[in-house]
Amino acid sequence: AQTVTQSQPEMSVQEAETVTLSCTYDTSENNYYLFWYKQPPSRQMILVIRQEAYKQQNATENRFSVNFQKAAKSFSLKISDSQLGDTAMYFCAFMKHPGTYKYIFGTGTRLKVLA
């Protein structure tokens, strides 16, 4: 069975600084997808970034980028130029492909951006 681990329950960062959130996963699959979702205080789940396991190039979306290390089964999220609006819970998620498209979520990291 797949598992996703986020070992940092809480983190804080100063506005405009850079922060990295960690995520590791365990799977015997070779093909899969990884995602980061953001959950602000409004509780909505918002997709931040996605990564295909077969792609070696790390995904980037504006200020958000990932460091995907397939051999180490690590998928960290880097937020550059942190903004107050980045304050949220961040969830890492794993999806096997092909498969039932069931997402496995980590327990989340609560990020607070300080003014």
Add this chain to the structure above:
Amino acid sequence: DSGVTQTPKHLITATGQRVTLRCSPRSGDLSVYWYQQSLDQGLQFLIHYYNGEERAKGNILERFSAQQFPDLHSELNLSSLELGDSALYFCASSVEVNNSPLHFGNGTRLTVT
């Protein structure tokens, strides 16, 4: 706006009661997923429907059931409610191709008193 609609937004009910949560997926999405998020915890997968058929089950209690109708909307039925069932229930939909992400509704907050 994700395009996924969940109703109601809030629900307060007593132990032992039964409630129905409703979800309308994004236009064109055939898959509907239900997740439970208890206070300050991660999302627990409950069940997945694709085009009306159950595709996968997670840690869904026997007191809970779901279905997806021909118009693709889905309902999650929770019965014999207990205090521990208080949680945020999310519905998500997706197109099952390649790396299509889940698109989440805003959730239904259930409070059992």
